[in-house]
Structures are given as structure tokens and as C-alpha cells.
Amino acid sequence: MILSMANISCIKNDKYILKGMNWTVEAGQHWAIVGLNGSGKTTLLNMLCGYVFPSGGDMSVLGRSFGSYDWRKLRRKIGIVSSSLQEKFYGGETALDIVTGGIFATIGLYDEPAKKHTKAAVLRLKQLNCHHLAHQAYSTLSQGEKQKVLIARALVNTPELLILDEPCAGLDIFARELLLNSIDQITRLKQAPTILYVSHHIEEILPVFNFSLLLRRGEVHSAGLSKQVLTQKNLSSFFETSVTMRWRNNRPWVEV
Numbered sequence: 001m002i003l004s005m006a007n008i009s010c011i012k013n014d015k016y017i018l019k020g021m022n023w024t025v026e027a028g029q030h031w032a033i034v035g036l037n038g039s040g041k042t043t044l045l046n047m048l049c050g051y052v053f054p055s056g057g058d059m060s061v062l063g064r065s066f067g068s069y070d071w072r073k074l075r076r077k078i079g080i081v082s083s084s085l086q087e088k089f090y091g092g093e094t095a096l097d098i099v100t101g102g103i104f105a106t107i108g109l110y111d112e113p114a115k116k117h118t119k120a121a122v123l124r125l126k127q128l129n130c131h132h133l134a135h136q137a138y139s140t141l142s143q144g145e146k147q148k149v150l151i152a153r154a155l156v157n158t159p160e161l162l163i164l165d166e167p168c169a170g171l172d173i174f175a176r177e178l179l180l181n182s183i184d185q186i187t188r189l190k191q192a193p194t195i196l197y198v199s200h201h202i203e204e205i206l207p208v209f210n211f212s213l214l215l216r217r218g219e220v221h222s223a224g225l226s227k228q229v230l231t232q233k234n235l236s237s238f239f240e241t242s243v244t245m246r247w248r249n250n251r252p253w254v255e256v
């Protein structure tokens with residue numbers, strides 16, 4: 001079991017952000033999470049990382065129950081890339097600095113990186129096909145390159161769970177396909193993490209995302225095998241409007 005949530009809720013300012021949420025993720029599954037703006041996706045991901053606390057219900061992640069384990073320790077096993085993270089890096093830090101920094105950020109060391117750390121960072125940059133950017137200042141990278149560097153950083157400690165919150169936001173259609181290809185490659189690595197992938201764009205749901213969760217107004221609308229969840233009928237019910245859906249190259253394309 002990678003994670004389980006039983007009757008999880010999150011209340012802020014007397015308002016339910018997440019309500020009665022039941023969800024389980026097992027090893028070997030990769031999940032796409034879809035929901036309109038404000039449906040609670042980022043809150044859900046932040047809760048898994050222990051940045052937001054549940055107001056009720058039970059949650060366990062990577063075999064640890066929330067409330068009876070130090071979540072800071074667990075975070076070492078979770079890699080997260082979210083657009084809010086991007087804004088934290090600027091100035092002259094190189095791509096390599098940023099990826100190497102991932103090792104220290106999650107294990108709380110502030111020493112000079114040893115050779116083995118640099119080696120681990122370079123390996124991740126290579127896996128994301130951006131080794132050539134290692135010595136370029138992060139602030140000068142393109143949006144797509146920045147996203148790859150942040151994914152390399154999230155992977156540097158070989159996490160068991162990788163959370164990607166709208167990684168393709170702001171990318172042109174070609175950069176998007178390149179990044180999706182890199183994400184696909186990650187799932188083929190020897191110690192591949194379980195991936196949770198949030199997007200507004202259904203067509204980004206690669207075949208490797210064999211499970212999908214549709215989140216609406218803080219509640220699970222449907223969850224299960226992507227082939228069963230991502231049907232025209234179910235998506236029309238989810239969006240509360242009639243949509244057309246067709247599978248092309250094993251990916252779902254939706255038109256309003």
C-alpha cells in the first residue's frame with residue numbers, strides 16, 4: 001500500500017476544502033488527479049506531504065499513519081514538484097546546484113556536497129535529458145527546462161512517491177510532449193517511484209497513468225482504472241456539462 005485515506009476532511013475558515021475522502025493507492029499504480037480550479041488538488045497533495053493537516057479521518061502514507069510518525073522523516077521518501085516551488089529558486093544558482101540542493105533540503109544537511117552527491121545529481125539530470133544545462137543559471141532556463149530540473153531535484157533521493165502538481169503548466173505543446181516523455185521514462189527506471197500527476201488537461205494522462213481520480217468541490221467524484229473513469233459519460237457527469245471524449249494514441253482527448 002502506498003497511501004490510504006479514510007473519511008479524510010480538511011476544513012479551513014469553516015469551509016470544507018476536502019470532505020469524506022476515501023482513496024487508496026497501491027504499489028504498481030500511477031494516478032492522474034483531475035479537478036477544476038479550487039477543487040482541492042493542491043490541498044490534497046500538501047496533506048500527503050504533511051504541510052496541511054487533516055481535520056478528521058485517517059491517513060497513512062508509505063506504511064506510516066499520520067499522527068503517530070514524524071512526517072519530516074517521511075518527506076525524505078516523497079518528491080514533490082509544484083508550481084509554487086518554482087518561485088523559490090532564482091539568482092545565479094545553476095541547475096546542478098538546484099538538483100544537488102534537493103539532497104540537503106530533504107535530509108537537513110548543510111555541508112558542501114560530496115562527490116557522491118554531485119554524482120547523484122548529474123545522474124538525475126542525465127535521466128531527464130538536461131545534463132547539458134548543469135552549469136547554466138536556473139534563472140536563464142526556459143520554462144520546460146526549469147520543470148525538468150525541478151523533477152530531477154525531486155528524484156535525487158530516489159523517492160518512493162513522486163508528486164507532480166501541474167508540471168506542464170506554461171509549456172508549449174512540443175515542450176509539453178518532451179516533458180511527458182521524460183515522465184514516462186521515469187516510470188521505467190529500476191527504482192521507479194509511484195507517481196501522482198495533477199493536471200487540468202485530460203490529454204496529458206499518459207497510458208502509464210493507469211488509475212485516475214476525479215475530484216470535485218473537495219469530494220471524490222470517481223476513482224479507479226483510467227479506462228473506466230475517463231469515459232465520455234463519466235466525464236460529462238463530472239464536468240456537469242456534455243463533453244466529447246475520444247482515445248487517440250492511448251490518450252484521452254476531451255472537447256467541450
Ligand SMILES: Nc1ncnc2c1ncn2[C@@H]1O[C@H](COP(=O)(O)OP(=O)(O)OP(=O)(O)O)[C@@H](O)[C@H]1O
Pocket residue numbers: 012013017035036037038039040041042043044
Ligand atoms: N489555508 C486556506 N485557507 C482558506 N481556504 C483555503 C486554504 N487553502 C486552500 N483554500 C481554498 O481551498 C480550495 C481548494 O484549493 P486548492 O489549492 O487545493 O485547489 P486546486 O484544486 O489545487 O486548484 P487549482 O487547480 O486552481 O490549482 C480553494 O477554494 C482555496 O481558496
Ligand SMILES: [Mg+2]
Pocket residue numbers: 041042043165
Ligand atoms: Mg492547485
